[in-house]
Amino acid sequence: xxxxxxxxxxxxxxxxxxxxxxxxxxxxxxxxxxxxxxxxxxxxxxxxxxxxxxxxxxxxxxxxxxxxxxxxxxxxxxxxxxxxxxxxxxxxxxxxxxxxxxxxxxxxxxxxxxxxxxxxxxxxxxxxxxxxxxxxxxxxxxxxxxxxxxxxxxxxxxxxxxxxxxxxxxxxxxxxxxxxxxxxxxxxxxxxxxxxxxxxxxxxxxxxxxxxxxxxxxxxxxxxxxxxxxxxxxxxxxxxxxxxxxxxxxxxxxxxxxxxxxxxxxxxxxxxxxxxxxxxxxxxxxxxxxxxxxx
Numbered sequence: 001x002x003x004x005x006x007x008x009x010x011x012x013x014x015x016x017x018x019x020x021x022x023x024x025x026x027x028x029x030x031x032x033x034x035x036x037x038x039x040x041x042x043x044x045x046x047x048x049x050x051x052x053x054x055x056x057x058x059x060x061x062x063x064x065x066x067x068x069x070x071x072x073x074x075x076x077x078x079x080x081x082x083x084x085x086x087x088x089x090x091x092x093x094x095x096x097x098x099x100x101x102x103x104x105x106x107x108x109x110x111x112x113x114x115x116x117x118x119x120x121x122x123x124x125x126x127x128x129x130x131x132x133x134x135x136x137x138x139x140x141x142x143x144x145x146x147x148x149x150x151x152x153x154x155x156x157x158x159x160x161x162x163x164x165x166x167x168x169x170x171x172x173x174x175x176x177x178x179x180x181x182x183x184x185x186x187x188x189x190x191x192x193x194x195x196x197x198x199x200x201x202x203x204x205x206x207x208x209x210x211x212x213x214x215x216x217x218x219x220x221x222x223x224x225x226x227x228x229x230x231x232x233x234x235x236x237x238x239x240x241x242x243x244x245x246x247x248x249x250x251x252x253x254x255x256x257x258x259x260x261x262x263x264x265x266x267x268x269x270x271x272x273x274x275x276x277x278x279x280x281x282x283x284x285x286x287x288x289x290x291x292x293x294x295x
Contacts, residue, residue: 010220014192021196023203023217032193032200041292042191042250043283053253059276060260061100068101068137070269077132077181080263081143084188085226086216087198089252093188094139096256097263101137110141123147123165124172132181144169148233153225154218166236173242182267183242186259187234188249189292192223234289246291248284258285 009022019031070076082090094108109130118126124144132138142150147165151157157165176183190198199220202212219226238244245262249255261280264272286294 008217010217012192012196012221012223021220023199023212023220026204028197028200032196042194042248044251044254047251048253048257050253053257056257056278057096057260059278060257060264061096063264063273063277064097064101064260066271067264067267067269068106070267070271071135071137072105073270075134076267076269077134078137078184078263078267079132079140079176079181080138080184080186081140081145082186082188082259083142083145083149084186084249085190085195085230086219087195087202087211088188088190089249089255090141090188091211092252093186093256093259094141097139097260098137105135106137108139108141109143123161124168131176144172145233145237148237149226149229150215150219153222153229154215166233169237170239170242173237173239177241184263184266185242185244186262187230187244187246188255188259189246190249194250231289231292234292238288244288246286246288254281254284 008024009020012019012021014031019029021029067078071078082093084090098106098108109127111126111130114126127140127144130138130140144165147157147162148169152159152162173183199212199216202208234244234246245259247255247259258280261277262285264277265280285291
């Protein structure tokens with residue numbers, strides 16, 4: 001009897017051609033170029049040098065520690081949502097941000113699927129208890145915007161619930177802004193080839209394979225559906241009081257640095273060193289849906 005597991009092969013349309021992607025094949029398909037960072041409109045051909053990245057990241061992490069001291073002194077609250085396709089680099093960006101911050105007042109929120117009780121609540125209700133209290137710095141690894149992407153694509157909500165969410169989210173976020181929370185929304189955008197490379201990497205790395213879920217596999221052939229939902233989400237929920245910041249994230253190093261820089265440059269904290277923070281890369285980070293097609 002053949003007991004070998006079934007191959008998780010998916011037929012994908014990429015660059016106008018139908019191709020077979022077998023995630024269990026230990027060899028990356030030839031048509032996925034390891035240097036294909038230009039996919040998805042990415043402006044650089046190669047990744048940022050690792051030594052340069054580590055040097056810049058350390059400077060920013062020192063500034064983040066200053067932010068915490070300022071928060072503890074003043075009670076300021078900071079909250080950021082990190083959204084993006086599977087394998088966009090949300091978890092890595094969160095880790096780079098929180099690595100040297102005091103975990104007693106800096107934390108990540110990564111909720112599992114709703115319980116039966118939560119499924120019967122007002123949709124936003126399960127997220128509110130995780131909002132920052134006085135002096136806290138909170139990052140959401142996915143958020144209420146599941147209802148703008150994953151849920152409608154995978155059939156986990158009705159079309160009516162999806163439409164209602166897009167109407168309610170800006171109103172809900174207005175209340176957040178009115179309560180004086182420093183509120184950030186990040187969309188990490190990657191190209192399709194890069195997503196496949198990262199899925200393949202996760203599948204064959206014993207330290208990363210936990211990141212690859214059956215949901216990720218099921219979503220592989222729904223790229224266009226996710227794109228449509230992303231575009232509508234950005235269009236209808238990008239507001240003056242709660243704008244989307246879009247980051248081109250094919251290169252994780254550049255994405256992380258620019259995400260942290262954006263937060264630091266937006267906060268007026270004690271001891272801020274503008275020279276150490278540096279400037280954001282306008283090729284990597286921009287505001288709202290228009291940035292996706294810029295250039």
